[in-house]
Amino acid sequence: MFIDTHAHLNFKAYNKNLEEVIDKAKKAGIEKIIIPGAKIDSSRKAVEISQKYTDCFATIGIHPHHVDEFTNLGERNVEEELNLLIKKEKTVAIGEIGLDYHEYKDYPPVSEENKKNQKQLLLFQIELAQKSDLPIIFHCRDAQDDQLELIQSCIQATQKDIRAVFHCFGGEKKHLKKVISLGFFVGFDGNITYPENIHLRNLISYAPLDRILLETDSPYLTPMPFRGKRNDPSLIAYVASCIANLHHKSIEEIAKTTLQNAIKLFLL
Numbered sequence: 001m002f003i004d005t006h007a008h009l010n011f012k013a014y015n016k017n018l019e020e021v022i023d024k025a026k027k028a029g030i031e032k033i034i035i036p037g038a039k040i041d042s043s044r045k046a047v048e049i050s051q052k053y054t055d056c057f058a059t060i061g062i063h064p065h066h067v068d069e070f071t072n073l074g075e076r077n078v079e080e081e082l083n084l085l086i087k088k089e090k091t092v093a094i095g096e097i098g099l100d101y102h103e104y105k106d107y108p109p110v111s112e113e114n115k116k117n118q119k120q121l122l123l124f125q126i127e128l129a130q131k132s133d134l135p136i137i138f139h140c141r142d143a144q145d146d147q148l149e150l151i152q153s154c155i156q157a158t159q160k161d162i163r164a165v166f167h168c169f170g171g172e173k174k175h176l177k178k179v180i181s182l183g184f185f186v187g188f189d190g191n192i193t194y195p196e197n198i199h200l201r202n203l204i205s206y207a208p209l210d211r212i213l214l215e216t217d218s219p220y221l222t223p224m225p226f227r228g229k230r231n232d233p234s235l236i237a238y239v240a241s242c243i244a245n246l247h248h249k250s251i252e253e254i255a256k257t258t259l260q261n262a263i264k265l266f267l268l
Contacts, residue, residue: 001031002240002255003262004233006096006137006167006187006215009035009056010045013219013230021232022053028234031259032268034059036096036137036167039066040073040081050090057268059093059137060085061125064100067114070121079128086132092266094129095137096167097122099150102141119150126154126162135163135265138184144171148178155182163265165213168221169203176203180211185265187215190223190231193242204246213265214239214258 004025014021025033035050036059037043043060050058060082062070070078085091099118101110129136140147155162165185169176179186186207192200204212214236222231223238237251244254262268 001029001259002214002236003032003034003259003268004030004216004218004236005034005165005213005262005266006036006189007033007218007233008038008042008220009033009049009218009233010037010042011219014232018049021234022056025233026055028237029255030233030236031055032057032262033233034092034262034266036093037061037085038063038096039069040078043082043085047085047088047091051088057090057092057266058085058088059095060091061094061097061137062121063096063139064098064118064121067117067121070124071117075124078124082125082128086128086134091134092268093135093137094125094132096139097125097136098139098141099143099147100139100141101143101146115146119146122147122150123154126151127158130158130160130162135165135267137187138164138166139168140166141170144175148175148182151182165265167215168217169207170200173203173206176207180208185211185213185261187213188239188243189215189217190221190227190235190239193224193238194227195224201242201246204243209247209249209254209257210261212243212258213261214243214254 035046046058167187169186218231
């Protein structure tokens with residue numbers, strides 16, 4: 001049995017056949033699915049899906065791509081909206097939240113003002129997680145040094161621990177060592193199966209099994225040999241198989257260990 005700890009079933013890619021996707025996942029041995037929010041409306045939808053389907057759970061938060069929602073609505077309004085969703089029975093984490101400095105095709109480089117706003121949003125949501133005693137799903141792309149520094153500063157300032165996973169880990173070995181030293185988990189996705197991502201597979205070999213979570217990031221990062229098609233949680237075994245090969249373990253052992261890891265972090 002598996003737990004997909006990161007599947008965006010709240011995105012429009014699944015509007016037409018959500019129930020079919022969930023049934024397919026169940027038949028493929030997916031015991032539970034965690035659905036992360038990316039802004040307020042998708043967080044609401046994650047909660048709605050979790051209320052309807054027994055094996056689905058929600059996380060709520062504002063992704064750095066949507067930092068304008070935070071700056072436009074203001075901290076007080078965002079806090080009110082998120083606190084309403086935090087109180088829902090099957091809300092299990094804050095996320096996905098973080099920093100993203102990546103230069104995306106056809107988009108301008110991230111400005112210093114945007115980086116400042118991202119940091120403000122991240123700090124606000126970390127503190128919200130600490131107040132709520134919820135774990136965090138961290139997104140981080142091309143911003144590992146800044147994000148880890150901010151997280152450590154927050155822990156020192158508040159004197160409160162953080163339970164977290166670094167979703168779709170993509171940093172360097174030094175960042176992985178820091179994440180592990182902070183007691184966090186690391187999530188790996190279908191992109192570890194892509195031939196060009198030797199760097200990621202080397203990181204997996206270094207990551208302790210008791211800190212690894214399985215993710216699909218559906219509808220994105222579809223594993224080989226289905227790359228280019230819409231992803232869904234039923235394909236998580238391909239991620240598990242890659243990790244099993246790298247750690248010289250059986251896929252059953254990877255399934256068991258990552259299941260226990262997910263239950264520990266999200267208190268499922």
